[in-house]
Amino acid sequence: MMVTKQDIRKSYLEKVKQTSQQERRQQEKEICQQLCQLQVWKEAKTIALTLPMAHELSLDEVFEAAQMAGKCVVVPITRPNHKMVFVYYDAEGPFEMTDFGVREPVFEGSQVCPKTQIDLVVVPGVSYSRSGERVGFGGGYYDRFLADFTQTKLSLAYDFQLYEETIWPREKTDITLDMIITRKGVDVS
Numbered sequence: 001m002m003v004t005k006q007d008i009r010k011s012y013l014e015k016v017k018q019t020s021q022q023e024r025r026q027q028e029k030e031i032c033q034q035l036c037q038l039q040v041w042k043e044a045k046t047i048a049l050t051l052p053m054a055h056e057l058s059l060d061e062v063f064e065a066a067q068m069a070g071k072c073v074v075v076p077i078t079r080p081n082h083k084m085v086f087v088y089y090d091a092e093g094p095f096e097m098t099d100f101g102v103r104e105p106v107f108e109g110s111q112v113c114p115k116t117q118i119d120l121v122v123v124p125g126v127s128y129s130r131s132g133e134r135v136g137f138g139g140g141y142y143d144r145f146l147a148d149f150t151q152t153k154l155s156l157a158y159d160f161q162l163y164e165e166t167i168w169p170r171e172k173t174d175i176t177l178d179m180i181i182t183r184k185g186v187d188v189s
């Protein structure tokens, strides 16, 4: 049987629905604790996060931890041709709602953070394999952005997001992550 990335996305949404809010919040807390123990986290001055979609692993804890540690947080704005820039996050906004249901800072007036300035990118996604392969929501935004990114790129995952093997077809443009963090700890490719 051929499993497509689309199948993986569908099955992910079902698993999210089947997981209680309480279970999700608990895993997020533990995942954040795992992340904060890492040397790359401790050393990172500028961290790229995302503003949430309802079904995604919440980064609320991570935003808070970053702010407590005095780190600089940048978030993405999607641009034409599946490009993405990261801008300095300002909780005060202004924001606008995208068609795909994520709040984004308004591009005009935002200060773009140069890619070379980012020490750590927390990459959103649907599912991952132990070798660091990732399935996202299908825009190819992160694959494009990370193609020439040289610092640390990692993802945070609920237990059900992590597959032992890459069971979906791998594309040449897919970028392999440096680490995947679950509540149990770090999986390095």
Ligand SMILES: Nc1nc2c(c(=O)[nH]1)N(C=O)[C@@H](CNc1ccc(C(=O)N[C@@H](CCC(=O)O)C(=O)O)cc1)CN2
Pocket (backbone or CB within 6 Å): 050, 051, 052, 053, 056, 076, 078, 084, 100, 102, 124, 125, 136, 137, 138, 139, 140, 141, 142
């Ligand atoms: N919270 C969060 N923010 C994020 C991402 C994310 O995964 N999570 N992204 C991570 O990338 C970017 C936005 N990702 C997107 C992914 C797909 C589509 C989209 O329109 N998809 C089409 C189908 C795919 C296609 O053929 O282009 C659709 O839904 O109709 C839009 C944005 C930037 N911000």
Ligand SMILES: Nc1ncnc2c1ncn2[C@@H]1O[C@H](COP(=O)(O)OP(=O)(O)OP(=O)(O)O)[C@@H](O)[C@H]1O
Pocket (backbone or CB within 6 Å): 005, 124, 125, 134, 135, 136, 137, 138, 139, 140, 141, 142, 143, 144, 147, 171, 173, 174
């Ligand atoms: N660097 C790239 N250059 C050109 N096309 C690319 C690049 N990276 C990805 N693509 C294309 O973008 C499309 C979506 O890719 P894919 O399904 O892997 O997205 P994704 O990783 O799920 O999404 P995202 O990165 O936005 O979370 C595919 O058709 C893929 O071939």
